[in-house]
Amino acid sequence: MRVPVKKRSKSRSGNSSLKRTLIEAARAAAHTKNTYLSAKYRRIAARRGGNRAALALAHTILIITYNIIKNKIPYQDLGPDYFNKLNESAIVKRSTKFLNSLGYKVVKE
Structure with missing residues (x-):
């Protein structure tokens, strides 16, 4: 049996x-x-x-701000569907499996 790793629960001290x-x-x-x-x-919450x-x-x-200042480039929003595009094949596979479990027949084109 594999024991899950507990993540840190306290943030490090810094400029309050x-x-x-x-x-x-x-x-x-x-x-x-x-x-x-x-x-x-929403994903993390x-x-x-x-x-x-x-x-x-x-x-x-903080990371975005640092990179804007360091590289002197304007901020470009990646968009709300960035994470969906990142794992598009996994989302299709999961959705297909879910619909098949409900009794629907899914055909990919």
Whole structure:
């Protein structure tokens, strides 16, 4: 039997003002519609909860901001369907299997 690895439950210490600001920005970004950041928030929140998803999104915003400043390029949103495009074949396979289990016959074209 394989024992699951427990993920860290505490974030590392750092600039508390920056952390508060980034989490506030992350919560605002999570409420936007049809953006990469809102899609990422929903994916993480479904698995780990809203607070951890906000912290993860704050980290993503920090990384994006760093790359914008470092490379001097404008931000380009990847879009809300970025994760669906990333695993398109897995989504098709999972959906086909689900519909077959309900009794439907699915034919791929």
